[in-house]
Amino acid sequence: MTLWLLGDQLYPEAAPLQRHDSVLLVEAHEFADRLAYHPQKLTLLFAAMRHARDDLRDRGVDVTYLRAATFGDALDDYFAANPGASLTVMRPSSHGAADRLRELVESRGGSLSVVASDLFVTSPAEWDRWTDGRGDGYRQEQWYRHVRRETGVLMDGDDPVGGDWNYDEQNRETPPDDWDAPPLPTFEPDDLTREVHAFVTERYGDHWGDADLDGFPWPVTRSEALAALDQFVETRLPAFGPYQDAMLQGEWALAHSLLSPALNLGLLHPREVVDAATAAYRDGDADVPLQSVEGFVRQLLGWREFMRHAYREAMPGLADANQLGQERDLPPLYWTGDTDMACLSAAVGHVRRRGYAHHIERLMVLSNFALLYGVDPAALNRWFHLGFVDAFHWVTTPNVVGMGSFGTDLVSSKPYAASANYVNRMSDHCASCPYDPDETTGEDACPFNSLYWDFLREHEETLRGTGRMGLVYHHVDDKDDAEWRAIRDRAADVRADAANGDL
Ligand code: SF4
Structure with missing residues (x-):
């Protein structure tokens, strides 16, 4: 056979x-x-x-x-x-x-x-056993703890190593001014890769994104993928945890692993990646802090496995899920990158240049803006699917339609909607942006702010009772009619400017 x-x-x-x-x-x-x-x-x-x-x-x-x-x-x-x-x-x-x-x-x-597929750590049968009797009320964090217990990864008997399951609180730092990002892996394309590249650029010449192979960071062979894994564990993993949510001007990779394309093609198995990271922590050679290795393991054993099963469960309806009824097209800046918004311009630029942006740019900039602007989740999903080197339908659909667009509450109990506060706290973009992150209305106000409040008001019926939204709606209730008029006017201007390519 x-x-x-x-x-x-x-x-x-x-x-x-x-x-x-x-x-x-x-x-x-x-x-x-x-x-x-x-x-x-x-x-x-x-x-x-x-x-x-x-x-x-x-x-x-x-x-x-x-x-x-x-x-x-x-x-x-x-x-x-x-x-x-x-x-x-x-x-x-x-x-x-x-x-x-x-x-x-x-x-x-x-x-x-x-x-059966041999490309994941957990099987559909394992998922079925775990979800049995839970109804729809399952969450990634519970699944993650279950997989840790079952696999023994980062476990000390029945307890998580270090005493806590999750060190996210320690993983929200921004690097100091004098921080140098660890070196990036690069893989010089060989003759075969160049032959493929010549075919692709000729056959699909009008496609979106930069075709330039200069500094190509993606392994195309098993041995290159293993080298990329070693390089990450030895030189990048220590800083990955604390800075995993940060965004810096001129830094597209920070200390992210960049292993998702190799994982999603099967050049690496998630279990061997987890084992390499945990061994580095255990052996102490690379000085890997627990917060880094735990954050990385959670991405793989938690999120990646969870999303795979959530996709299996929720398809085919998930692809078209749109509980907020959002129907706008993507504004042109997602294609051109042409916007004065420094954070959005940088994130789109990263995707255009290499087919990659890290998870916070994906969730809190690219998806967040589309969510607040009112983009149809399926349209955003298509954009991610075509634009990202690590994107496959099973990957983007739960992440973009579910998590990023809140088209369904399958994978999160509330939308990942945020004003400029978040970007300002986690990046240095706002300092060089012509928009003011502290203003909500007026021509110079950051577009995220009016869109954020307008979004909350617009979808109040669906969101007010949703988990953990109480405090947010407390602030909504504090605003008077004049404030709401100004917010809605500014949000309408922002949407019109975005639609016209003038934002
Ligand atoms: S001010 Fe607003 S648009 Fe500009 S970088 Fe900050 S969050 Fe982004």
Whole structure:
């Protein structure tokens, strides 16, 4: 039997790979005509697939690598050469994909066996056991503690190492002025990657984002991914925790791991990443503080695994969830980066340049502005999906539609809505921004502020009774009619300016 390995399943130690001596890889191209995917994302995906092909062949695996417009076209060729063949595939992460693949195979006279994915730490059965009897009232933090207990990661017997489950309180610092960000990994593209890049820039020449490979920071092979992991653990992890929520002018990466693209392609397994980080903490070599390693482990064992299962549970409805009824298009600045708002301009610029922005830029700048402005969650999800090198449907949909847009309360009990206060506290952007973070109304007032209050008023019926919103609505109730008129006028001007590309 042949294992059909999908482009985001490249983990060479996956159990099903060990049970098959032949592999099918299909590089399909037409899907990327439907959205203007970032050229670096497409280069990364296709380069990782072609390198995985070569690595598997070096290990003696018989690899059929087909390039075609669609999966269907590739399977026409495959079954012409292998009539009636039986294929195996690890369960794809995208909703409905297993059924679609089975139809494609069976309609060509073959058979497809779908086996469990070996690319996550926890299984659907584990999730089902944990959620049994909880109704809809499950939250990431409870899941995270459960996975810590089950895996023994950062555990001291039955207790969390250090006595607390979560050190978030210590992870909200901004670096001092003289702080130098730790060095970044770079991976000089080899001939194969350059060949892929030339193909991508020619085939998808009008796509959104900077195609320049200069300083390309994304590993495209297993060995590069392992080198990136080592580099992170040794040089970046110590500062990751305290500064993980910070934003600095001229710093796109700070001490973030930058491992999500490799993880989401399967070049790294989340368990080995967690083990490397916790070993560095335990061994004490790299001087990793507990707050750093715990924050990092939570991203993987908590959020990443939680979002994967939440997506499985809530699809297909999750993709179109829109409990606030938000319907505006993305304002043009998400495409042009052309805005005087320093924080938003920087975050969009980071995505355009490398297909990446770190989690606080994603949540508290890019998603927060779209939420307050009133963007349709599905439109924002499409933008994230096409623009980010680590974005797959199972990743962005719960994060963007659920968490960022509050299209549903599946993954958070309240919206991540914030005024300029948050950005001002966590970044140095406001100091060089023409807008005033302390003003709500008037031409120079930060756009976040009027939009924030207007948003709360607009969606009062849904939000007032929502968990932990009581204090916020206390402030809403404090404002008099004249204040509300000024806020609504300013918010209307902000929305009009944003829609016209004049913000
Ligand atoms: S003032 Fe407002 S727009 Fe400008 S950087 Fe601060 S939060 Fe962003």
